[in-house]
Amino acid sequence: MxxxxxxxxxxxxxxxxxxxxxxxxxxxxxxxxxxxxxxxxxxxxxxxxxxxxxxxxxxxxxxxxxxxxxxxxxxxxxxxxxxxxxxxxxxxxxxxxxxxxxxxxxxxxxxxxxNIGTHLPNIVDVKWKMDFVVKSSDVRLQEGPIFSINLITETWDKESESNKRDSIDFLCTTQELQDLVYKLLEVMRHCIKIGNER
Structure with a gap:
């Protein structure tokens, strides 16, 4: 140590x-x-x-x-x-x-x-797919790429005393995906900075 x-x-x-x-x-x-x-x-x-x-x-x-x-x-x-x-x-x-x-x-x-932090899921894998909207009658959907994101998460289950896998699914536009990536990079940089200070 x-x-x-x-x-x-x-x-x-x-x-x-x-x-x-x-x-x-x-x-x-x-x-x-x-x-x-x-x-x-x-x-x-x-x-x-x-x-x-x-x-x-x-x-x-x-x-x-x-x-x-x-x-x-x-x-x-x-x-x-x-x-x-x-x-x-x-x-x-x-x-x-x-x-x-x-x-x-x-x-x-x-x-x-x-057990610290085990109440929040840990992201262990990501699957994604890109679709392209050409025309839609839904006002919320704009023309352009739509990303289908599937986050595979893992949490500690106290009852079975093992890791339990779940998934979080959502759709996002290019701008929303860029915002998500930017925020994740900011979190990663912040964690590295805290780790280096100790």
Whole structure:
């Protein structure tokens, strides 16, 4: 697992014992795991009485990112300890505490992360056909090409615990198809930009 320099820098802020003592560190790590595991009644990080709340928020965000990345990459606790100790300068006690909590919650985290976004269908295939309207008595249809689009989608079905395929069918004109393609390209560029920032 590769950590960005900004993430390493944010994580290393938690090594300052003057700002984050051991008890505050443990509470902050527990809050992060509880938030990611969707535990109700999680205390707010403002309740930790840290002298620098902006630093606490940065560390909090860094821990959330690290834990989610570790679960997504299916890291083992010894690998996580190695990353925290060697790349982020964590003491052995702090690295072990975080990795122990991670190992305890790893499977639950992976299930929760795996279910993010599964309520929306994923497009897995597209079929299309072009027709040409020469003359029509329907006022809504204009002369010219009409595209018949068939999007094959896949969603996770919790009952059968497998992927379920559906299709979305629609007709569009050349201009509507160009608008759709443009919007999809904008979404793709935005997702790439977000991915590169992390």
């Amino acid at each position: 590769i950590l960005s320099e900004d993430l390493k820098k944010s994580l290393s802020l938690s090594n300052n014992i003057n700002t984050i003592n051991d008890q505050v560190y443990k509470n902050l790590v527990e809050i992060c795991f509880n938030e990611l595991c969707r535990v109700t009644d999680v205390p707010n990080i403002s309740s930790l009485n840290i002298s620098k709340p902006d630093v606490a928020k940065e560390i909090h965000a860094a821990f959330l990112t690290l834990i989610a990345k570790a679960a997504r990459n299916d890291l083992r606790s010894d690998t996580l300890i190695n990353i925290l100790s060697n790349e982020c300068g964590f003491s052995s006690n702090r690295a072990k505490y975080l990795s122990d909590l991670y190992e305890k919650n790893r499977i639950k985290l992976q299930i929760i992360l795996g």
